[in-house]
Amino acid sequence: xxxxxxxxxxxxxxxxxxxxxxxxxxxxxxxxxxxxxxxxxxxxxxxxxxxxxxxxxxxxxxxxxxxxxxxxxxxxxxxxxxxxxxxxxxxxxxxxxxxxxxxxxxxxxxxxxxxxxxxxxxxxxxxxxxxxxxxxxxxxxxxxxxxxxxxxxxxxxxxxxxxxxxxxxxxxxxxxxxxxxxxxxxxxxxxxxxxxxxxxxxxxxxxxxxxxxxxxxxxxxxxxxxxxxxxxxxxxxxxxxxxxxxxxxxxxxxxxxxxxxxxxxxxxxxxxxxxxxxxxxxxxxxxxxxxxxxxxxxxxxxxxxxxxxxxxxxxxxxxxxxxxxxxxxxxxxxxxxxxxxxxxxxxxxxxxxxxxxxxxxxxxxxxxxxxxxxxxxxxxxxxxxxxxxxxxxxxxxxxxxxxxxxxxxxxxxxxxxxxxxxxxxxxxxxxxxxxxxxxxxxxxxxxxxxxxxxxxxxxxxxxxxxxxxxxxxx
Numbered sequence: 001x002x003x004x005x006x007x008x009x010x011x012x013x014x015x016x017x018x019x020x021x022x023x024x025x026x027x028x029x030x031x032x033x034x035x036x037x038x039x040x041x042x043x044x045x046x047x048x049x050x051x052x053x054x055x056x057x058x059x060x061x062x063x064x065x066x067x068x069x070x071x072x073x074x075x076x077x078x079x080x081x082x083x084x085x086x087x088x089x090x091x092x093x094x095x096x097x098x099x100x101x102x103x104x105x106x107x108x109x110x111x112x113x114x115x116x117x118x119x120x121x122x123x124x125x126x127x128x129x130x131x132x133x134x135x136x137x138x139x140x141x142x143x144x145x146x147x148x149x150x151x152x153x154x155x156x157x158x159x160x161x162x163x164x165x166x167x168x169x170x171x172x173x174x175x176x177x178x179x180x181x182x183x184x185x186x187x188x189x190x191x192x193x194x195x196x197x198x199x200x201x202x203x204x205x206x207x208x209x210x211x212x213x214x215x216x217x218x219x220x221x222x223x224x225x226x227x228x229x230x231x232x233x234x235x236x237x238x239x240x241x242x243x244x245x246x247x248x249x250x251x252x253x254x255x256x257x258x259x260x261x262x263x264x265x266x267x268x269x270x271x272x273x274x275x276x277x278x279x280x281x282x283x284x285x286x287x288x289x290x291x292x293x294x295x296x297x298x299x300x301x302x303x304x305x306x307x308x309x310x311x312x313x314x315x316x317x318x319x320x321x322x323x324x325x326x327x328x329x330x331x332x333x334x335x336x337x338x339x340x341x342x343x344x345x346x347x348x349x350x351x352x353x354x355x356x357x358x359x360x361x362x363x364x365x366x367x368x369x370x371x372x373x374x375x376x377x378x379x380x381x382x383x384x385x386x387x388x389x390x391x392x393x394x395x396x397x398x399x400x401x402x403x404x405x406x407x408x409x410x411x412x413x414x415x416x417x418x419x420x421x422x423x424x425x426x427x428x429x430x431x432x433x434x435x436x437x438x439x440x441x442x443x444x445x446x447x448x449x450x451x452x453x454x455x456x457x458x459x460x461x462x463x464x465x466x467x468x469x470x471x472x473x474x
Contacts, residue, residue, distance in 0.1 A: 028215065031164055035176045038217050040117050040147040041092045042166045042210060044173040045101055045124075045138075047109035049084050089167040089210030090114065090138065091219065093249075095145035097122075100249060101209030102224050103129045103136045114140050117174055128252035133193050134224050135245055136209075137252040149211065152218025154197065154241040157181055162215055163199055165223055165237070167207030177202040185318050188225065188238060192323050196238040197221045203237030212239045247328040261329035262355035264295020265302060266464065269318065273469035277430065277456040278307065279343050285309040286322045288339075289458070290465035300350035302339065304458060304465065305431040309345075310338035327355065342431060377437035379444050380455070380470050381413020382406050382420060384437050395423055401460055402435040403427035414471050425460040448472055 028034075088105030092098065099114060106112055112124040122140040129136035157163075164178045179201030186196040199212065203226050212221035221239025251258045267286040268274075275283045285307040291298045308316050311325050312335045329335060331354045339346050376385045384404040387397060391405050406424045409416045428434060429443040430452070447455045454471040 028162060031176065031178050034164060034213065034215065034217055035166070038149055038211070038213055039166060039174060039176065041149040042117065042174065043090045043092065043099060044087065044115040044168040044171075045090050045099075045105055045209065046085060046087045046113045046115070047106055048111045049086065049108050050110055087168060087171065087206055088208040089206065089223070091166075091209075091211040092146050092148045093150070093219075095148050097140040097142055097146055098127070098253065099124065099138045099140065100222065100245070101136050101138060102222065103131050103134045104224075105209045106136050106138065107131070112138055114138070115173065116146075128256035128258075130248050130252060130258045132191055133240060133244065133248050133258075134190075135222065135240065135248050135252070137249055149213075149217065149219055151242045151246055152214055152216065152220045154220040154243045157184075157197065157214060157220050159183060163201055163220070164213050165199070165201045165203060165207065165210060165239075166213070167203070167210035167223060169202075169204035169206040171206060175207075182236070185321055186238060188227070190225065193244065193327060195241060195244060195321050195324050196225070197241055199237050199239060200235045201237060202235070207237075218242075241324075244324045244328065259331060260327040260355040261331055261333075261352040262296060263326045263350065264292040264297040264353065266290045266466075267308065267322065268466060270307065271469070273454055273471070274456065274467065277452060277454040277469040278340075279452065280307065280340065284315075284317050285340065286316055286318075287467055289467055296350050296353045300337075300348050302337075302348055302350070303341065305428070305456075305467075306339040306341050306346075308337060308339050310336075312336065326352065376407065377404075377441045379441055380472075381410040381415045383408040384426060384440055386436060387425065395425065396463075397425055397460065401425065401427060402433060403460065404434060404437050404440050418468050418470055420457075420459070420468060420470070421461075423461070426457050427460055427465070428458040430456045431458075 088101055090099040090101035093100055106126060106129065112126065113121055114124045115121045122142065124138040124140045127137040127139050159181050161181045162178065163181060164176055166174065166176050169175050179199050181197055182200050183198040186198045187194040188196060197212065197220070203223050207223050210223045211219045212223055214220050220242045222245055223237060223239050225238040227234060227236040248258055266289045268289050270280065270283050270285050270287055272283055274287060288302060288304055288306045288308065291302055291304055308322060310316060311322060312329065314325060316322050329352045331352060334349055334351045337348045337350060339348060376383055385407045387403060387405055391397070392399065395405065403425045406420060406422055406426065408422060409420055426434065426440065429440060430447045432443055434440045434443055444455060454469045457468050457470060459466050459468055
């Protein structure tokens with residue numbers, strides 16, 4: 001027994017010690033040197049805001065608040081405005097104290113306080129902010145130069161690259177987290193300029209406005225949002241790409257506001273259905289749904305149905321990227337574009353105009369329609385009729401718009417599934433304009449005989465245009 005135990009002990013002593021798991025190829029052994037390099041330029045931001053009373057608070061004060069002399073129970077007791085504190089993160093880009101953060105961090109703030117990593121606090125002033133991109137520039141005054149960081153080229157960042165993010169989550173300033181770039185060009189439905197970098201580096205409330213660094217210590221993104229049912233980190237965070245932010249920041253620093261380039265088109269993404277109906281080889285580009293008469297694109301020869309695949313030398317791989325590219329273009333610059341028109345590449349030159357952010361698209365509700373002249377045609381699960389004067393008046397369709405009106409849609413049809421509805425005006429079929437039910441039916445038959453799996457319809461609805469594909473059958 002004793003000998004057996006000695007033998008087992010000898011075997012255990014002779015066994016090699018467990019080795020640490022090897023570092024994954026390409027993974028840094030530590031982020032410590034990088035964090036030490038960039039952390040001094042990251043700041044914590046605290047804001048105070050005056051919040052006006054809400055109807056619920058007013059009702060609470062009416063019931064339970066202090067009574068004024070001569071005031072009975074039914075009289076309103078006004079609730080005084082309340083002070084509310086909030087916070088976020090920022091980073092210094094200039095040794096003189098210029099700081100970048102999110103617009104939503106400082107929006108409506110009465111006071112902004114910046115705390116450096118050393119603990120010093122300074123009052124900051126707002127230089128400028130831009131709600132559409134959620135970017136703000138603030139500044140503090142100091143007697144000594146401050147550590148600053150530089151922007152990198154976010155277009156060079158690839159899915160799978162390592163990144164670190166630094167922020168002030170839940171008031172825990174200077175928190176460093178690491179992860180990878182999970183995806184590019186994310187549209188999370190926050191606005192026209194959605195083109196986010198997605199990361200799994202933990203981002204929590206309080207990280208807003210903080211920097212995302214590449215392994216060279218360059219800022220390639222501004223942390224701005226998370227996807228989380230609970231409100232805390234769920235491994236899905238989003239950052240504004242540095243290349244989008246740089247042009248916005250430059251204008252905010254000099255003018256306090258942003259002027260954006262304007263192309264004068266509305267467009268929609270290329271889906272698999274759209275690509276099939278257009279005969280495209282790949283699901284890339286932005287499909288032009290409408291061209292503003294007299295706008296830059298119209299003057300440059302662009303047409304509805306064109307697919308924009310290149311803008312100013314850059315590939316348009318998705319429609320999310322195009323608004324940011326146009327917006328960042330200097331006003332008055334002549335830009336070369338490449339479009340696919342009926343599957344042929346065509347080069348255009350467009351002189352970019354200035355976008356008017358206050359312009360509102362007219363919106364009208366489509367009412368019931370009655371058949372106009374030209375008879376009725378049923379195809380693709382819907383019945384269409386001509387655009388007579390009464391139909392135009394009831395739907396608010398301008399006189400210069402030609403086409404046919406949808407009178408009825410079979411609820412079990414592909415057309416209904418794609419969202420077509422009574423009152424829609426079909427102005428073209430697979431990039432050819434139509435002006436009567438007969439022309440509609442003839443074009444449908446031609447496209448079907450060509451072997452295409454679906455037909456592309458250009459629709460006028462509520463003052464705007466869009467393209468919808470309808471398959472010929474299941």
